[in-house]
Amino acid sequence: MYDDPTWYAADTLDPSGTDSTGTGDPDDPGGTGPDNGDPDVDAVDQGPADPDRPDHPAGADVVGDPDTSAGYWHQQEDTTTCAVAAQEFVLDETTGTDRTEADLVQLATEQGWYIPGGGTPMNEVGNLLEHHGVAVDRQDGANLDDLRFALADRDGVIVAVDSDEIWTPDPADPLEGYPGVPGQGADHAVQVTGLDYRNPDHPMVILNDPGLPEGAGMRVPMDVFWNAWEDSGRFMVRSAGGRRD
Amino acid sequence: MTEQSSTRTGRLMHDVRRTPTFRQLLPMESMLAWPIPLRRGAADGPAGVYLRLPVFGGARVAGGGVDIHPPFATLTVCWGTGRIVEYTDLRFTRPWPVPAGAPPVGRFPGEALRVSIGEYLRLRERLLRRYDELLDNMSRGRSLPTATAQEFGSLLARLIEPGLEPYLRILGPKFFDRFLGPAPGGR
Numbered sequence: 001m002y003d004d005p006t007w008y009a010a011d012t013l014d015p016s017g018t019d020s021t022g023t024g025d026p027d028d029p030g031g032t033g034p035d036n037g038d039p040d041v042d043a044v045d046q047g048p049a050d051p052d053r054p055d056h057p058a059g060a061d062v063v064g065d066p067d068t069s070a071g072y073w074h075q076q077e078d079t080t081t082c083a084v085a086a087q088e089f090v091l092d093e094t095t096g097t098d099r100t101e102a103d104l105v106q107l108a109t110e111q112g113w114y115i116p117g118g119g120t121p122m123n124e125v126g127n128l129l130e131h132h133g134v135a136v137d138r139q140d141g142a143n144l145d146d147l148r149f150a151l152a153d154r155d156g157v158i159v160a161v162d163s164d165e166i167w168t169p170d171p172a173d174p175l176e177g178y179p180g181v182p183g184q185g186a187d188h189a190v191q192v193t194g195l196d197y198r199n200p201d202h203p204m205v206i207l208n209d210p211g212l213p214e215g216a217g218m219r220v221p222m223d224v225f226w227n228a229w230e231d232s233g234r235f236m237v238r239s240a241g242g243r244r245d
Numbered sequence: 246m247t248e249q250s251s252t253r254t255g256r257l258m259h260d261v262r263r264t265p266t267f268r269q270l271l272p273m274e275s276m277l278a279w280p281i282p283l284r285r286g287a288a289d290g291p292a293g294v295y296l297r298l299p300v301f302g303g304a305r306v307a308g309g310g311v312d313i314h315p316p317f318a319t320l321t322v323c324w325g326t327g328r329i330v331e332y333t334d335l336r337f338t339r340p341w342p343v344p345a346g347a348p349p350v351g352r353f354p355g356e357a358l359r360v361s362i363g364e365y366l367r368l369r370e371r372l373l374r375r376y377d378e379l380l381d382n383m384s385r386g387r388s389l390p391t392a393t394a395q396e397f398g399s400l401l402a403r404l405i406e407p408g409l410e411p412y413l414r415i416l417g418p419k420f421f422d423r424f425l426g427p428a429p430g431g432r
Contacts, residue, residue: 079305080274117314118302119272123265160273171363175354177309178362181406183250183369184276185262211305232273233263 064151066194066206066217069093073191073208073216077101079179083120083158083189084108085210087128090156090191090239094134104128122160125189126237129156135240142236144222147192147205156191156239163188163211165228166220186232193217252373254280254296254380257327261298261320266329271318275300278316278409279401280376281417282324284383294324294383299416301409304349312349315341315412324380340415351408358403372400398424 072093076085084104092098108114111131113124126136134156139146142159150157164182180187194206196219205225209215220228229235250256258277261267278299285293299316306312321331336343358365375397382389389397401424405413414421414428422428 080272080302082274115272115302117304118317119274121271122268122273169362171366172361174309175358175360175362175365179305179307179309179311181276181303181311181353182362182366183255185259187274187276189273231259231262235268 061198062194062196062206063148064192064194064206065154066196069191069193069208070217073210074101075213075215076210078105078117079211080117080119081105081114082210083125084114084128086158086189086191086208087125089208089210090158091129091132091134094129094156094239095132099132107131120189122186122232122235125158125160125235126239129237129239137238137240139236139238140233142234144195144226146236146238148195150236150238151192151194157193158189158191158237158239159229160186160232160235161188161190161225161228162186162231163228165224165231166190166207166209166218167212186228186235190215195222250370250373252370252377254376255370255373257296257322257324258298260327261322261329264329266332267320270332270334271300271320272302275302275318276311277301278406278413279372279404281413281420282376282380282383283321283417283420294380295321295330296324296380297321297417299409299413301406303353306352311353313351313353313406313408314347314349315343316409316416317343319416324384341412349408350412351406353406355407368400368404372397372404375400394424398426401425 069089072089074085076082081101085101088099088101088104091104105114105116108120108124108128109116111127113127114120123138126138129136147157147159162185163180164184166188169178175182188209188211190210191208192205193208194217196204196206203222204219205222207215207218207220207225209218212218250259258280261277262273278301281297281299283295283297285291285295298320300318300320301314301316303311303313315335317335319331319333319335320329321333322329354360354365360368375393378393379389379397388394405425410421410425411428
């Protein structure tokens with residue numbers, strides 16, 4: 001679908017220098033990308049944009065702290081608790097506490113934010129964080145800059161994706177071996193923990209995916225992630241306040 | 246892996262998941278069963294064609310498959326505009342009893358779908374194209390050509406989620422009787 005390797009640039013960096021979504025980083029109302037003087041972005045060595053690759057901040061390495069975040073991952077305990085588990089990862093890392101998925105499921109069920117055996121409505125993702133005093137910002141139509149700024153600020157990020165696409169089964173694989181019903185759209189919540197630009201030709205998004213046994217620090221090609229994220233209208237929940245050092 | 250459907254019905258099913266109604270009321274893990282077309286006559290209001298989308302849940306099975314539970318909601322959308330015209334919580338209206346802790350009613354994929362993921366997606370796209378034809382014909386007050394109707398029924402019979410058929414027949418008896426034949430054992 002996207003043969004052009006710079007396909008996402010037009011969507012992430014508005015050439016007019018304004019934030020095309022109108023909902024950009026609160027610390028960066030201009031939304032002009034890495035060369036905007038945002039001190040937090042500079043602090044992670046973003047550097048000026050490469051004029052030939054506006055999607056790739058020159059000098060950037062890995063944005064975020066995926067190794068630390070991976071320490072808060074565990075596999076979801078029920079097939080419908082991905083959003084609860086993703087919120088738990090962020091909550092534990094942000095507050096330094098160690099809550100259990102079972103306790104959070106009970107709370108979310110009591111509050112009507114989680115339907116046992118069903119899952120979590122997208123608009124309810126973030127409620128568990130707010131309940132524990134962590135402010136969140138929910139955003140539709142977010143872009144890679146929004147992810148990058150949030151990770152550079154050491155905020156927690158949860159997104160909704162189409163699990164079909166990030167789990168990338170081979171189309172030749174037998175259907176009976178696939179743990180889902182293909183073709184359903186955005187059906188899964190994951191934590192984004194990093195963006196890896198070390199290979200500029202193959203940038204990667206790093207996830208804590210509660211749905212897979214090997215989901216801690218799972219690496220997904222950026223174009224694959226984008227397609228999976230697109231199915232949710234690029235829904236993103238950003239926790240405020242930075243992470244606990 | 247999953248390309249956006251090239252069909253109008255497929256896009257409608259995709260887009261409805263992004264509506265505020267879906268996001269507020271339905272878990273993102275929910276799945277949409279095959280739609281039930283409806284035609285409202287002009288006798289008591291504007292005529293129109295609609296799609297009723299049954300929403301069901303399931304538990305992913307380690308090693309593959311999904312244990313399916315009966316539909317718990319429906320969304321009805323206007324075929325012409327894609328606008329949601331009705332949301333029904335079946336746990337409230339209770340067209341069938343759903344005792345707490347009820348076991349799953351089937352596992353996806355069923356025996357008729359021992360195919361590759363890619364082949365399933367191709368079959369799914371074919372049925373969605375037939376839905377487009379059916380709905381276009383309904384909008385014009387026409388019936389499907391016989392051969393197309395036979396293919397529609399054959400694809401639907403193969404692709405319908407295992408265990409959901411009795412529940413879907415309650416939600417759309419005429420549609421399923423027409424394309425799948427009368428329910429086994431009658432009603």
